[in-house]
Amino acid sequence: MSKEEIQNDVENDNIEEQVIENQEISVEEDLQIKLKEEKDKYLRLFAEFENYKKRTSKERVELFKTANQDVMVALLPVLDDFDRAYGEISKTKEKNLLKGVELISNKLKNLLQSKGLEIVEVQAGDTFNADHHEAITQIPAPTPDLKGKIIDVIEKGYKLGEKVIRFPKVVIGQ
Template identity: 35%
Template sequence: MPDEKDQFDTQNDEQIKNGENLDSQTTETEITADLEELHVDLSVENKEKEIEELKLNFKKAETEKNELQDRLLRKIAEFDNYKRRTETEFSNLFKYAAENFIKKILPVVDDFERSLKHLAESEENSSVTDGIKLIYEKLMKILDDQGVKKIDTVGKPFDVHFHEALLQQKDEQQPPHIVLDELETGYLYQDKVIRHSKVIVNEDFHVEDTAPDETTKEEQL
């Protein structure tokens, strides 16, 4: 009997141990599963954070790229403007290289023209007149070869770009604002005005004519 009891107790102990082992294994399995699930959750959360960081970095990089591209385009535009301006200035430097010298020559041309006009009116010293006229024509030929031209004035409408009005006169035979006479010749050098023509301009006499009529009407009323 004692042997049977001992055997029973031994079996009972083994069953208890087996049960404890099963419980322990179950607990370990559950813990392992929980840890794996937690690890998965943490991994997903970390991945989401990494994705958000990548999105932010990409957006930041794209913004910086756009800013650099805008700066590059502005620099290119500034360089193109600088290049065109430099080319224009360089071209004008050669185109109008003789401008200052020609301006100093113009008073000499004026003296020649006044002398020729005076000699023509006096009708004296024809040989001297011919000599002065020959020199004047040679000088004007040189200026013409350099692109210097006289500005047309008499009979032309007054234009502030070419004319400088010194006086006004009334001539009812001519339209208003027409240049009646030239006091000093103006000149173009290439396409640039280097001296405006000093002129006498016809008055706007139509305005003066209508004013008395209005006064008369007021007096009649």
């Protein structure tokens, strides 16, 4: 072999090595791109799963609140009846009967309060607010300072947590 042939062979070998190196770099770049794509898919799937867990947890809590709310709303007339019964029995002289009704009423109220039921505090003389009260009727105000204010509370209002489940029913002065 001549010197030129050897040099050509060496150059061909170098060219082949460069082509192989370029192919290896190209394959490595392709793998890097595929790896990035798979990481992106994984992160998106993970984020979607985390959102799913949060959403289902929130829905479960809402379901319990809603179920609890239905029971509470159904028991509100019973609370009203106990208050009316207590008011009438307190007018009699039978203290044992009064004590029995009071014990049962307190037990029911304490149970419902432990489950999140709260009374919406409203008193005669408070300013009427249509967002927080339900006006049953308007009567002429007994005094000028009671115009637009609550004259009487007909039915108590109740909240379950932060949500009002029954607005207080009031009479307002005009």
